[in-house]
Amino acid sequence: MTKIISYQGEPGSYSHQACRESYPNYEPLPCATFESAVEAVRRGEADLGMIGVENSTYGRVADVHSLLPTSGLHIVDEAFVRVHINLLAVPGTKLSDVKRVRSMSILLGQCRGFLREHNLNTLNWSDNAAAARDVAALADPTEAALASELAGEIYGLDVLARKIEDEGNNTTRFLVMAREPNLTRRGKEGMMTSFVFRVRNIPAALYKAMGGFATNGVNMTKLESYMVGGHFTATQFYAEIEGHPDDRSVQLAMEELDYFTDHLALLGVYPAASRRHKP
Structure with missing residues (x-):
C-alpha cells in the first residue's frame, strides 16, 4: 500500500x-x-x-x-x-512577449532585479503553484508566473528563465x-531535539533555565518566543538543540531547564539533515 x-x-x-x-x-x-x-x-x-x-x-x-x-x-x-525561482509561461512564449508576472509577494520580492531589468509588471497571487495553474488556464503569452520547475511540469508551461532569484542561497x-515518535534512530549528521517550555514567574528564570545548556556543552540552534492564549504575560518558547534526550549532557541540561519551567513538552527527536551543515 x-x-x-x-x-x-x-x-x-x-x-x-x-x-x-x-x-x-x-x-x-x-x-x-x-x-x-x-x-x-x-x-x-x-x-x-x-x-x-x-x-x-x-x-x-x-x-x-x-x-x-x-x-x-x-x-x-x-x-x-x-528555492529556485523560474519564469513560466504557456508553450511557445518568448520572454519579450511577457508583460505581467504573477506570484506570491514573497517570490516577487526575491526577483526584483530580474523584473526590473525586463520591465515586467507584477500581480500578487495567493500561491505560487496556483499562479502557474492560472497562467496555464489563461493561455495568454503576455501573462507569466514565478514558481518552481515542478509547477511548470505539472501545468504544461515552458521555463523562459531559470534561477532568477536575487539571492543565491x-x-x-x-x-x-x-502520529508516533521514533526515539530509536541515530543520524549520520547527529540528532536534533525540539521542545516547547514556559518559564516560572521568578526573576531571571529564562537566564537560569538556559544556563544548563551552556554548562553541559549542548548547542541550542533555535530559541523563539510567542504569546499563548492571547495573554501578554503567557510567553511560550520554542527551542531546538543538537543532541538526543538519551545523551547524558542533554539529560542534565533538560533537568535544569525543567526546574525553572512550569511547562515543558518534547515535540520531536529526529536526525539532522545533511543540508543543515551546508552554507
Whole structure:
C-alpha cells in the first residue's frame, strides 16, 4: 500500500517539491492550510505531514510554531529545499512577449532585479503553484508566473528563465510530522531535539533555565518566543538543540531547564539533515 504525505499548498508548490525530494516513495496530498495538512495526519488520511517552518530570507512561517505544540503529532524528520525561482509561461512564449508576472509577494520580492531589468509588471497571487495553474488556464503569452520547475511540469508551461532569484542561497526548511515518535534512530549528521517550555514567574528564570545548556556543552540552534492564549504575560518558547534526550549532557541540561519551567513538552527527536551543515 502506498504511503501518503500531506503538505500545505497546490500541486507544484515548493512544499510539494520537498515531498518529492525527501519522500519519493510517498504519494503527496495537497492541503489548503497548514491546519488541514496536520489534520490529515492526525485522522490517518496521511502517514506524514511536510510542514514549512522557516525561510533563510524571510524568517519563520507565521503561526506554525504555535500550531505544532497543539497538533498532537511528533517531529520525526527535517528537510531543506533550495528555492529556485523560474519564469513560466504557456508553450511557445518568448520572454519579450511577457508583460505581467504573477506570484506570491514573497517570490516577487526575491526577483526584483530580474523584473526590473525586463520591465515586467507584477500581480500578487495567493500561491505560487496556483499562479502557474492560472497562467496555464489563461493561455495568454503576455501573462507569466514565478514558481518552481515542478509547477511548470505539472501545468504544461515552458521555463523562459531559470534561477532568477536575487539571492543565491534562498532555502526553506520543513519539519516532517507523524502520529508516533521514533526515539530509536541515530543520524549520520547527529540528532536534533525540539521542545516547547514556559518559564516560572521568578526573576531571571529564562537566564537560569538556559544556563544548563551552556554548562553541559549542548548547542541550542533555535530559541523563539510567542504569546499563548492571547495573554501578554503567557510567553511560550520554542527551542531546538543538537543532541538526543538519551545523551547524558542533554539529560542534565533538560533537568535544569525543567526546574525553572512550569511547562515543558518534547515535540520531536529526529536526525539532522545533511543540508543543515551546508552554507
